[in-house]
Amino acid sequence: MLVRLPTSVSEAQQCLAEGAVPIGGASLVWATWQRDGFPELAVSLRQVPEANVIGHGTLGAAVVLHRIDDTVPEVLRRAAATVGTGAVRRTATVGGNIVGSTLRCLLPAALVLDARATVLEPDGVHEADLAEVVAKRPLLLGIHWQDPLASGYRKLAAEAGGPPPFVVAAAVHADGAGRRLLRVAVRDGYEVLSASTPGDEGTGPALDALERTDIGALHAQDRDAVREVVTDVLHRAAAA
Ligand SMILES: Cc1cc2nc3c(=O)[nH]c(=O)nc-3n(C[C@H](O)[C@H](O)[C@H](O)COP(=O)(O)OP(=O)(O)OC[C@H]3O[C@@H](n4cnc5c(N)ncnc54)[C@H](O)[C@@H]3O)c2cc1C
Structure with missing residues (x-):
């Protein structure tokens, strides 16, 4: 296997045109490739500047989780900090997590930030929403978002060997007209649900509105976690 290390987006595009398979930290693919065989050509974004940014409102796909x-925002930082072990976080990348893993702990956080993705396809760079990225698995260059007023994240404890731990992410955003919007996303098993509701009508009405969405059908202990995170985030947003 040859691993290409392009130093620009146009060089990475050339690698895709040659059929290169994306590789992040190889924390997932290595075992699969050892079992099923290695691809002839892989491409890593490790040396592409656009894929390595960590800035206000932007995160590159080649960023290793422990660098976040x-x-x-807190929601994304906490999501990254709770992925796997320290060894996994020193290896795994944002792109490998959002596009390539089944758990995708960063996805609920990115959803409540209303993040957009920048993807590279053989015909060039495009903007995409996260649902499209998960469905089509293009080469992710990075994600970007408008910073929220406040955000929060919680991952519940899970039994070893059982279903993935329940995750809740929430963020309060201000729109240009002075209104506030609360976004909530949860990972329940391998499924990610999201909902939004006005964030300036008080905690009670916001929680009642969430109960009328798919979130209201979750297990009682998971709904308790949603209530705790939402209450905390609305409280901090009110003080912002
Ligand atoms: C012990 C252990 C515990 C873990 N615990 C968690 C957890 O709690 N939560 C969680 O979310 N995940 C968890 N994971 C999964 C972990 O997040 C993944 O290993 C990691 O996200 C894969 O990242 P990587 O950069 O190593 O990807 P790689 O292994 O390099 O690639 C994985 C897949 O992603 C694709 N890919 C990589 N980069 C890109 C890109 N930029 N664009 C498009 N496709 C790309 C590859 O082609 C491949 O199909 C765990 C993994 C391990 C080994």
Whole structure:
């Protein structure tokens, strides 16, 4: 297997045109490739500047999870900090998590930020929404978003060998007209659900509105976690 390390988006595009398979930290693919055989050509974005940014409102796909710091909103930082073990976080990348993993702990966080994706396809760079990225698995260059007023994340404890732990992410955003919007996303098993409701009518009405969405059908202990995270985020947004 040859691993290409392009230093620009146009070089990466050329690699895709040659049929290269994306590779992040190889924390997932290595075992699969050892079992099923290695591809002839792989492409890593490790040396592409656009895929390595960590800035206000932007996160590159080649960023290794343990590098994610407090320049990104709390919801994303906490999501990254709770992925696997320290060894996994020192290896796994944002792109490998959002596009390539089945757990995708970063996805609920990115959804409540209303993040958009920048993807590279053989014909060039495009904007895409996260649902499209998950469905079509293009080469992800990075994600970008408008910073929220407040955000939060919680992953419940899970039994070893059981279903994935329940995850809840929430963020309160201000729109240009002075209104506030609360976005909530949860991972229940391998399924990700999201909902939004006005964020400036008080905690009670926001929680009641969420109960009328798919979130209201979750198990009682998961709904308790949603209530705790939402209450905390609305409280902090009110003080912002
Ligand atoms: C012990 C262990 C515990 C874990 N726990 C968690 C957890 O709690 N939560 C969680 O979410 N995940 C967890 N994971 C999964 C972990 O997040 C993944 O290993 C990781 O996200 C894969 O990242 P990677 O960069 O190593 O990807 P790789 O292994 O390099 O690639 C994985 C897949 O993603 C594709 N890919 C990589 N980069 C891109 C890109 N930029 N664009 C498009 N496709 C790309 C590859 O082609 C491949 O199909 C765990 C993994 C391990 C080994």
